[in-house]
Amino acid sequence: MTPQFILEGVVVGLAVGSIYALIAVGFTVLYKSTKILNLAHGELVLFGGYLAIAVTSAAGFLPVPAAFALGVAVTLLAAAALGFAVERAVMRPLFGQPLLSVIIVTLALGYVIRGVMVGIWSGETRTFPPVIPAAVVRVAGVPVSLVGVWSAAAAALLLVLFSLFFRYTRWGIAMRAAANEQLTASTLGVSLKRVFAYAWAFAAVAGAVGGILLGLWLGVNFALAAVGLKALAAVILGGLDSIPGAILGGLLVGVTETVLGGYIDAHVKLWGQPLHGFKEVTAYLVILLALMVRPYGLFGTEHIERL
């Protein structure tokens, strides 16, 4: 493992990791304010990617940047609407049900969303028209595709915007209050229904943005839903209810899988066979080990049980 290889891995890993972090923040916000682990998040990522590509291609009569802007705008609105709809139709009747039912309902929701998307867009890989030129720039002496840099920058910008939202706006504060102590927040006049609805819309939007960024970089196909699960790994690594943890977890997963997974993919042989695709499971190995040492993730709140 040469220093050059590690440096390259870290730069590329940080770029991918920033997108994971963005998706992971969607998870965390939802978990913090509603205590729901959304296993349909991967499908929300897919939804964002596919819809943005579909709208951008449909608006082909416009110049490419305008069509892309339109695609992004429509996708974000649709994602927010989807989030509201899901909360109203599926999650609200299940309010107060046991954890297991709620997890399974999000799984089922993922099935439905994915099924509808397969029906509409079938399974092939789709790509955006060239919004950003396919050039290569050098970051810290490492060649990275321009698209990657833009994605990372956009993800970083959005992460800052999200943290400002949670710190200064009325709804951001209400959501943090609900996350902290639902009953107290409710007594003080925070409408839990609205907070939950906003949390779902927020999660859907964060997922959709992640989908668009990944789509710009790698194209969209149904393997992207696995990326949603990888963001879940990032969240678990960082601790379910910690936003800084989610960001750090995302970056860590990105770097680990590019450096360690990439190295093992290329150089380690098992019984004379190269280990293809080890990159894909690195993230899960890392969280398994991390959970054994810290069962509540790196920054998660330790749940202290009393009788």
Next chain:
Amino acid sequence: MAYARPCGDFKTSYAQDMALLDIRLYRAGFWVLLAALALAPWILGRWIYLLNDIAIFAIGATGLSLVMGFAGQISLGHAAFMAVGAYTSWFVTSQLRLPFGVALPVSALVAFAVGAVVGLPSLRIKGLYLAIATLAFQFLVEYLIVQTVSGMGGTPVPPMDLFGVPVNTEVRFWYLAAAVWVLGAVFATNLTRTRVGLALMAVRDRDYAAQVLGVNLLYYKTLAFALGAAYAGVAGSLFAHYNRVIGAEHFSLAQSIDFVAMLVIGGLGSVWGPHLGAAFVRILTQLLKMWAPVLGALLPVLGRATTSVHDIVFGVVLIAFLIWEPGGLATLLRKLKRYVDLWPFPH
């Protein structure tokens, strides 16, 4: 004459009180059920394959019901345990050239051991974090299958024979599967009434409190995972020799989720739940497989949507059950029974 459960149904001995089938109607019903299972090949004709399919998955679901329904530990990697059983069975029969009669118990034992190892973290990792840990196990097993044995294709499994009798037709397989199914179901039902079962339920309801009351958490949580995995291993072994080809796609995350769906639809923490759920899910799957092309031909408007109709219907059914009947089919059945018992009075 206790047909239903009248108010004067006296029990005069401990054995009567503990009997699983405590009134005459239930005993008669159980014999009718057994007779129906035995005569199923004549009743169903060529549809018997559907019942074979259900039997395999019902055995697996019974295992998951011990883990999730009774011990309350979330597992999203049940299909991976099934894979362990299937590949052990493949190894024993095709590499070691031992008969299926050996392979079946060996698969159960190997899956039991693997289950115990995977269950170990459940002592430290709880709830959602545990769900993710089992998800990681699922991905690792899928990865190992693709990397080491099957690649992207499948591995052929030799045909099975039991003590020299080839099990080469649907009907013969049915008698084997039905025997395993009934034995497994009765064992699980009895297990839930013993010390072990009661301890598992205590762990489910509040593991911390159970520990204070003297339930050894490490032992019982690991045992739950190991037993659940052993059931999955048996199901996997049967599946391997029934399907004759095994590959990563048979034991994917989607299959694990199907197992969870069976449990939820059937009813968590109920003895009948996994069987009802497995029957419902497998029949629905087969029907959708049959009707999706017909639907596409009748309503061409739907176009490609028919290819994914399985996922959509599945998700909708799951959501509907969770919202309207969280107790699943088992609770629906209980309500129906109550209605029939009381008819024509409302209360």
